[in-house]
Amino acid sequence: MNSQKMDILKRPKTKIVATYGPACSEENIMERMIEYGVTCFRLNTAHSTKEELQNLVNFRDKMARERKMYVSIMVDLKGPELRALLNGDTLAILSGKEYTLGQQEEKADIHIAVDDVVKSLKKGDEVLFMDGKIRTTVIQEGNRICKLSSSVDGILKNNGRMNIPGRYIPMGILQERDREYLKMSVEKNVEYIALSFVQNRNEIDMVHDMIGKMGGNIHLVAKIETKQAMDNIEGIVKATDAIMVARGDLGVEMPVHEVTVSQKYIMQKAHSNGIPIIVATQMLESMVSSESPTRAEISDVTNAILDNTDALMLSEETAIGSFPLEAVKVLSDTSLYVESFYHNFEEPSEFTGSRVTFSVAKSTKILSDQINAHHIVACTRGGNTARMVSSMRPSSRILSVTPSRLVASRTNLYRGVFPYVIENFKEDISVKDVLNALVGDGMILKGERIVVTSGHPDHLFAGTAQVSVLTAGTxxxxxxxxxxxxxxxxxxxxxxxxxxxxxxxxxxxxxxxxxxxxxxxxxxxxxxxxxxxxxxxxxxxxxxxxxxxxxxxxxxxxxxxxxxxx
Known part of the structure; x- marks a missing residue:
């Protein structure tokens, strides 16, 4: 069997996102991570430079050019943050005591630099500091200064994180540094931008418009990490291109025992609309310093796969951990094992797009499962066909055939999708031409039964309108x-x-x-x-x-x- 073919069969359908950092910055390590199953590299702009983004772009292009490996880049923007500004380095917070919170120029115990935050607060609102370790409640409202009462003792540090669960704060989705990274991402054809602290769909629509005006074609990943986003999840999933369940900050904004159920709720809402899902934060956190994971971590990974995720994300494990390759292999091995036992994944109940494409995608899944097709071939110009078929969770692996390198890399984030770029593409290309190319490169073998989904018979890459069963070869x-x-x-x-x-x-x-x-x-x-x-x-x-x-x-x-x- 051809090595390329074997490579696909050995790879899990569940995709792996690895965060780029010092622990995996060498090309030989990154190449091995790809061989172990990584399909997307994430750059956390809160801890990275534009030079590192350029390094990632160069590596991605080299892999596509020299090895026909199509990995994507996700630029994770820092986004708006609320920080507590103090008159000194620290402030001792005592349970039951009152403190004043004011805009930066006001005389208060604690200051906030973002405009209009104080007047947005209502009596009874929770205000959290230091990642939720210090919990206070608004007891008196005000336009410029309000009063807080603490329920715990603690030490508040200057510039410490601040959260206001469930309250919309008009602070904008992008900061100036984010806009610079967004501009560079458009110029470098980055596949994904992750938006931090999303509160509603209007913010996603605004960034989509910005990208369009720059002439870009970047897909957005909405990070669900605030209670406000949870409350607006219905609108967010209809506006975004993908969802990330960011459990770290979500666990600050709500009681920790609610996070797992919230994760399942978010994933169900996203998948019911055919939107790809990434589960992130502390997947294998112990492997930052340990060569093997805990049993609880493996259980967490397993449940995320069973809950229908498209991708699993590693953060510190690959960015600064001592065992980045081992962490990737653990995710890959666990995914392959779970996928070998469980096949009955839930289908979406609706799509925001055409009913025809929804029906064709559903028919593709039914056909491929009933005849035990070796592969599904999805002819796709923009990636939508591959996304829709993937969301149906067929048993067969999906070969996303496209004339675009960008689309190939982007679809590599979708569950069960393996990209293939048609060289010397022509508009009148036929299904036979596509299958012959796949056979020639060893992606499929002669005699294998294939389900093909495509556009019009004379224009395979124009929409999604038909599905057929074919056998490779003459x-x-x-x-x-x-x-x-x-x-x-x-x-x-x-x-x-x-x-x-x-x-x-x-x-x-x-x-x-x-x-x-x-x-x-x-x-x-x-x-x-x-x-x-x-x-x-x-x-x-x-x-x-x-x-x-x-x-x-x-x-x-x-x-x-x-x-x-x-």
Whole structure:
């Protein structure tokens, strides 16, 4: 079997996102991470430089150019943050005591630099500091200064994180530094931008518009990490291109025991609309310093896969951890094991797009599962066909065939999708041309049954309008069949496939175990067919030869339909 083909079969359908950092910045390590299953590299702009983004772009392009490996880049923007500004380095917070929170120029115990935050607060709102370690409640509202009462003791540090769960804060989705990274990402054809602290769909629509005005085509990943985003999840999933369940900050904004149920709720909402899902934060956190994960971490990973995630994300494990390769391999091995046991994943209930494309994607899944197709081939110009078919969670792996390197890299984040770029693409390319290219590069093998979804018969890459069942290779003969599917060489000695008329093998002393299968031309002799059947061999009889077949040719017998392919 071709090594490229073997590579696909060994890779998990669940994709792996690795965060770029000092621990994995060397090209040889990154290449091995790809071989272990990484399909996307994330750059956390809160801890990275533009030079590092350029390094990632160079590596991505090199992999596509030299090895036909299409990995994507996700630029994770820092986004808006609320920080507590103090008059000194620290402030001792005591339970039951009152403190003032004011805009930066006001006289108060704690200041906030973002405009209009204080007047947005209402009596009873929670205000959290230091990643939720210090919890206070608004007891008196005000336009510029409000009063807080603490329920715990703690030490508040200057510039410490601040969260206001469930309250919309008009602070903008992008900061100036984010805009610079966004501009560079458009220039470098980055595949994904992750938006931090999303509160509603309007913010996503705004960034989509900004990218469009820059002439870009970047997909957005909405990070669900605030209670406000949870409350607006219905609108967010209809506006975004992908969802990330960012459990770290989500666990600050709500009680930690609610996070797992919230994760399942977010994933269900996203998947019901056919939107790809990434589960992130502390997947294998112990592997930052340990060579092996905890049992609880493996259970967490397993449950994320069973809950229908498209991708799993590693953060510190690959950015600064001591065992980045081992962490990736743990995710890959766990994914492959879980996928080998469980296949009945839930389908989306609706799409925001066309009902025709929804129906074609659903038909593709049904067909491929019913006939045990070796692969699904999704002809896609922009990636939407591959995304929709992926969301149906078919058992077969999906080959996303596209003329675009950018689309190939982007679709590599979708569950079960493996990209293939058509070289020297022409608009009048046919399904036969596509299958021949895939066979030529070893992505599929002659005789394999393939479900193909595409656009119009004369324009395969125009929309999603049809689905068909095909077998790779050239049809050379057809007849009546018995036995199992089999491949081999024609008339090449013991263990090969006999092809000829009945008379040559009708002798009572003929040893039917000499051949693995029989293709019998002309009128069959019933006793010969019975002997072949008794020997447990495959047979095509009353065969009509459609194309020349020579001794030594490789063929595949599809006994389900009585076709022979070469």
């Amino acid at each position: 049809l050379v003969a057809r007849g009546y069949a018995l036995g199992k599917n089999i491949s081999g060489k024609i008339n090449s000695g013991k263990g090969s496939i006999y092809m000829g008329n009945c008379e040559k093998i009708s002798d009572d002393k003929f040893d039917y175990s000499f051949y693995e299968a029989f293709i019998i031309t002309g009128n069959p002799i019933r006793s010969v067919i019975q002997k072949i059947e008794k020997a447990g061999k495959t047979c095509i009889y009353s065969t009509i030869v459609l194309n020349d077949v020579k001794d030594g040719d490789d063929v595949f017998i599809d006994s389900d339909i009585g076709f022979v392919y070469a």
